[in-house]
Amino acid sequence: DKGGHRHFMAKEIAEQPMVIGNALRHYLTEAGDDIRLPGDMPDLGQVERLVLVACGTAYYACLTAKYWFEQLAGLPVDVDIASEFRYREPPLAPGTLAIFVSQSGETADTLAALRYCRDRVAGIVAVVNVEESTIARASDLALPIHAGAEIGVASTKAFTCQLTVLLLLALRAARARGRMDAARLADLLSALRGLPATLNTALEIDAPVREVARDLSAARSTLFLGRGLMYPLALEGALKLKEISYIHAEAYASGELKHGPIALIDETLPVIVMAPCDALFDKTVSNMQEVMARGGRIVLVSDAEGVEAAGGGTFRAITMPVTDPVLAPILYALPAQLIAYHTAIAKGTDVDQPRNLAKSVTVE
Numbered sequence: 603d604k605g606g607h608r609h610f611m612a613k614e615i616a617e618q619p620m621v622i623g624n625a626l627r628h629y630l631t632e633a634g635d636d637i638r639l640p641g642d643m644p645d646l647g648q649v650e651r652l653v654l655v656a657c658g659t660a661y662y663a664c665l666t667a668k669y670w671f672e673q674l675a676g677l678p679v680d681v682d683i684a685s686e687f688r689y690r691e692p693p694l695a696p697g698t699l700a701i702f703v704s705q706s707g708e709t710a711d712t713l714a715a716l717r718y719c720r721d722r723v724a725g726i727v728a729v730v731n732v733e734e735s736t737i738a739r740a741s742d743l744a745l746p747i748h749a750g751a752e753i754g755v756a757s758t759k760a761f762t763c764q765l766t767v768l769l770l771l772a773l774r775a776a777r778a779r780g781r782m783d784a785a786r787l788a789d790l791l792s793a794l795r796g797l798p799a800t801l802n803t804a805l806e807i808d809a810p811v812r813e814v815a816r817d818l819s820a821a822r823s824t825l826f827l828g829r830g831l832m833y834p835l836a837l838e839g840a841l842k843l844k845e846i847s848y849i850h851a852e853a854y855a856s857g858e859l860k861h862g863p864i865a866l867i868d869e870t871l872p873v874i875v876m877a878p879c880d881a882l883f884d885k886t887v888s889n890m891q892e893v894m895a896r897g898g899r900i901v902l903v904s905d906a907e908g909v910e911a912a913g914g915g916t917f918r919a920i921t922m923p924v925t926d927p928v929l930a931p932i933l934y935a936l937p938a939q940l941i942a943y944h945t946a947i948a949k950g951t952d953v954d955q956p957r958n959l960a961k962s963v964t965v966e
């Protein structure tokens with residue numbers, strides 16, 4: 603049942619305020635003022651290191667979480683793609699907690715990576731959508747993301763729910779390790795409780811997204827740029843676009859632009875820049891100027907302050923509501939998904955069943 607939407611993907615994008623609200627209800631106390639985890643959750647204050655392993659979109663959720671765990675909690679994190687991890691057979695320090703993230707809980711490589719960790723790490727936690735899945739059962743503890751069934755092949759609401767649960771773990775780690783005071787935690791939890799409403803506002807930003815999508819649908823290739831927390835999101839935006847519109851899309855950390863990809867810039871290459879007006883924004887503006895000086899066409903996804911600060915030059919802008927920069931990857935996932943969705947619609951590709959892809963990859 604598409605609930606009145608044209609595609610499951612549209613329905614699942616639109617459901618995000620609700621399902622993130624569900625996830626928050628499950629992992630926050632009734633008053634919403636503290637994080638509630640199962641009793642058998644390993645103590646994130648004692649863990650020495652994390653290793654996060656997943657595939658595809660779930661891997662980009664892990665990559666985002668690395669920034670959170672390291673910046674907020676001072677907890678070192680290794681992140682890997684399951685297919686690389688399992689065959690590299692990395693040495694693992696005894697105080698390591700391994701976290702596997704999977705929507706389906708059936709991804710063959712992720713499961714094999716999990717099995718490799720058995721007897722090599724201090725604990726194995728799975729962050730899954732399907733609670734009865736093989737990965738959930740093979741772990742010491744499974745944390746459900748409460749996204750509800752995801753039917754569209756391109757993952758959307760599972761991604762933002764994965765991010766929500768991983769952020770809550772990072773906040774718990776930050777508190778347990780004495781890296782965050784109660785007031786800052788209260789601030790962030792309050793911003794999180796307000797996130798469903800902010801996401802609803804973001805869902806209304808339809809007109810500029812459609813215009814951008816019309817442009818992109820004529821492109822042969824596109825580039826996504828982001829810095830810090832927006833870098834993994836740029837990767838996710840590029841993956842979404844190629845999966846469902848079949849337009850080649852690459853993502854780079856903005857600072858890497860001049861180390862190679864800037865050679866690609868010309869008037870045929872749309873460059874999508876994901877950048878809320880945060881501490882790194884000035885650097886992003888200078889990257890934008892480098893692109894525009896070479897005739898590149900910029901699409902800036904930012905907040906009103908960022909769009910204003912980016913000032914001169916011609917670029918398209920998608921103006922987002924404001925949120926705490928820590929939460930921005932969850933909010934900015936929406937335009938990333940919507941750009942891909944509307945570009946696919948403009949091209950007439952099959953959004954829910956993209957060619958060559960399966961919802962769950964149970965073989966290598």
Ligand code: F6R
Nearest residue numbers: 658659660704705706709756757
């Ligand atoms: C992208 C997508 C895939 C999955 C990947 C992992 O839209 O859906 O990249 O994220 O196959 O799947 P799970 O999370 O089920 O392990």
